Amino acid sequence: MEKIARQGLLYDFYGALLTEHQRQVYEDVVLYDLSLSEIAEEQGISRQGVHDLVKRCDRILEDYEEKLHLMEKFGNTKRLAREIQSLAGEFSRTGDRNLLRRIEEISGEIIDLEAH
Amino acid sequence: MEKIARQGLLYDFYGALLTEHQRQVYEDVVLYDLSLSEIAEEQGISRQGVHDLVKRCDRILEDYEEKLHLMEKFGNTKRLAREIQSLAGEFSRTGDRNLLRRIEEISGEIIDLEAH
Structure with a gap:
């Protein structure tokens, strides 16, 4: 950066x-x-x-x-959100159900992220 | 809480x-x-x-x-991620394309979240 x-x-x-x-x-x-x-x-x-x-x-x-590493953690969260956005776009085009499962997994990763 | x-x-x-x-x-x-x-x-x-x-x-x-409000911000992010997860599950059941668009929007909200 x-x-x-x-x-x-x-x-x-x-x-x-x-x-x-x-x-x-x-x-x-x-x-x-x-x-x-x-x-x-x-x-x-x-x-x-x-x-x-x-x-x-x-x-x-x-x-x-x-x-505190909070900037780093926030960066990780945004990276995961970008991945979800791109998977959702890809799913719209391809209809591949695996992409949908990936979206659920990645949102789960964000939910489970700990502050420390 | x-x-x-x-x-x-x-x-x-x-x-x-x-x-x-x-x-x-x-x-x-x-x-x-x-x-x-x-x-x-x-x-x-x-x-x-x-x-x-x-x-x-x-x-x-x-x-x-x-x-700093970082706990609050992280809380908001997790809330949005939970929403994505539930929308993805709902989409699996219903196939409603609007839900997919909502997922893209919400991931965009996470990406745009500012620290301050």
Whole structure:
């Protein structure tokens, strides 16, 4: 995954655990793609300060994911849902009953997924 | 949801963010259903101490859920997966094509679910 995409996802999952200030700066970088200089000026801190703050936020968010793996789990769920969608489409075309059984199995996998 | 079931779920999702000591005591209460006295003896702290620790863990875990809502989101995903499973079963019996379309729609809903 591209770095900026991963940062965006991590922020979606765990951003609420950052401070208000961290969130502002991290959003400017990750969601609004502002330059370090622009953010530095806006926030009244140095470019290096912005850079360090972003690094620190990366670390904090990665630490949460390392402990909780919730982004990974959600990714697995979506992969399974994509599989169901494609099997349903294939079944519409072919009428192969095995595909229907696969759909029931995969939805069962989602239901049985544990958080830990 | 019953209190003990909610505690178990919260622990599944966010337990990794508690300290080792908090985890031990919380597991004794929530997963192994030991009495406060048993845990107090085992841990060498007072019954009141165990009680306070469990309350504090409840608060910490609820705070994470309040901020992140990941348990709630996972619950929604599972509900949708259960719906898919039941629609697939119903389709097997009735052959109603609308059910198949519903399955594609619902898997799409899971795919589009956002973390925030």
